[in-house]
Amino acid sequence: MNDLSDGDDYDYDDYDDHMSEDGGSSDGDEYAFDSQGPSSSRQAQYQVFSEAELRERQQQALSAVTSVLSIDENDAARLLRKYKWDPNQANEEWFMNADSIRKEVGLSDHRAPPTRSKTAVCSICFDSHKAGSMCAAACGHLYCKNCWRSYAETAVNEGPSCLDLRCPTVGCGAAVTQGVLDEVLDKAHRTKYDRYALRSMVEDSRRLTWCPSPDCQHAIENLTDSGAVAIDVVCKCSHAFCFSCHEEAHRPVDCATVKRWLIKNSAESENLNWILAHTKQCPQCKRPIEKNQGCMHMTCSQCRHEFCWLCQGAWADHGERTGGFYACNRYESAQRAGEHDEEMFKREQARNALERYMHYYQRWAENDASRKTSRKAAQETLPEQLSQLSEWTATPTSQLNFISEAWDQVVDCRRILKWTYTYGYYTFGAVSDGTGDKDVAKDVLAQHQEFFEFNQGQAEGYLEKLHSMAEKNLGEFRETLIGLTDVTRTHFRKLVEELEKGLSVMLNDYMVAPASMEPEAPAPAITGDLKGEKSLTKPRTAGGKRTRATAKTEREAAPPAQARGGSPRAAAHDRARGQASDLEAQAGFWQCSSCTLANHDFSATACEVCETPRPAH
């Protein structure tokens, strides 16, 4: 991430433009590209610094000030801290208003005349010392070295505020100079002081932040225009996190949603929901009871109260006249009269909400677990396997890099996939329980949900394929794996970018793009698209269902190229084919049906590598 290589990024970036015109990737020249990073990192809008590099950077900032303002480094550091380590601003402000800044930062430019007398009384310890053995800041207030030492050490032990140490004289406020500090601080305190100084640069600056991974000493600089936007960054220690909220990287979901989701996962609220959904209270002692088996005759294990599970009346009232011990007439009649409706409805709703949450949470958690194991595999066992493989096949390890790349991709995609479930949970709440985004009409939302699930399903399909392929870990899969890594990376990257743009935009692009991009597209594909459009604008009907069925076909048919050819069959199939060609055009490659290589040359009639003929359009 440190090797800045302008424009030398993934080759598919060139095709990016017809999909994203807003330029979520406004890659100006100053942006470095992350040439190794997995798909989720936006083209490197950030840079990782090691501690040494940070020191270097700090030194540069200091020199930028000292060379212009002719003040020493210690003073320059104070000035820079005031201006959040922006040398330009520091210099400018200084020229505008040097006097008041000097006063504020404690840099007086007039020096006290040296004391004439040979001895002076230190006004901290009240002892008299030889004037020569005493120290003073620029203000000339003399204190003995012992007192200076305790003063400075106390300040260092108190924390980063020691960086703004002033002369002890009341009302003086002169900054303590580097010379005095060098003279009195021992090595341990000096090191501590320097660490605070380094930390202050990262902590004061909005553009810099520490990697939150334990024991990681790297800092990340945000290179985007505003400097503090939420971007996913990957540290050199391989920890991927969000620059803004410091949680694990979470595109396409925003920081606030992640926070809500994490709180929800940890909170008791779901326990309560479960209790509400699966238990009834004992009518007497009000303890919640879960009925897991047996008849309707309940005996509370706590208060021994006997009651009927159905009508919750005392069991004593039950018997032959209420319809026998195994039925409850009271319940039936009360239900007919609608008495239990409200309670039932509440319980039903709680159960639905819980099930919905469990659905998303399980998938979120599964992907998370899978990400962790994959990551472990990639970090621990893979290097060994690779060296073995390289021996057996007599291939240099550098040529086997594609395998670790594939693994990195798997890890990365698992994380994105995980967060798409959070996205789904919060975006489509209104369809099922009315908690989601109120601005979007319900039918539009349902349509969005289908479309989202289709995309998510496809991404998931690619990922599963890549994952299983990577697990085989055999040399002959080279092309397959490289191609698949590429396809999966592209797919996930686009998924993230599109979701961030919003589903409406995405849906529009999706339906408009093929017509404009593939004017020579054959008739079946176009009719397929029209049908698709119809079915998509008529959600919650048979058409809507069909779309989902198509999604399945498409998923199974990956690579999409395979869906081509063959005689026209059901409408659903036409649609699948239409989508396949759209997808190819959007993805910027067509995939070989035999080796799955991503071919970038659309005019080619056969696969670049295995020479299998490309299926006819």
Add this chain to the structure above:
Amino acid sequence: MAAQLPRRILKETQRLLSEPAPGISASPADDNARHFNVIIFGPDSSPYEGGSFKLELFLPEDYPMAAPKVRFLTKIYHPNIDKLGRICLDILKDKWSPALQIRTVLLSIQALLSAPNPDDPLAENVAKHWKDNEQEAVATAKEWTRMYASQA
């Protein structure tokens, strides 16, 4: 406390005893030379005029690098002093400097009695009273002074 008393503390104590600041008396406790019994007389033309306020002052182990700890023992109605006698004064906290002394601290507290600062309150309700109705608050302060701080 077996450690020898730093010369600074000895000298400060001597000076406090030999040339006391006007309106302030401070003397070390018999059993602990770091513990001072202090009396500050209410400054003239303040609500505390005529009162004599007892305080305790303690010099911690790392004095003078750390500030002395001071607390009012006499009840006082003041926006910057709470009901436990704790004092909100910057030089007792982050503005402490080893060049300050017991004498300067006590003079600052005396000045705080002359000029209460309800904008930086410690006792919220007193400060609110002071801001809403200063006249009434001053009357309460005088009343408290008469009740708690005037031994003949």
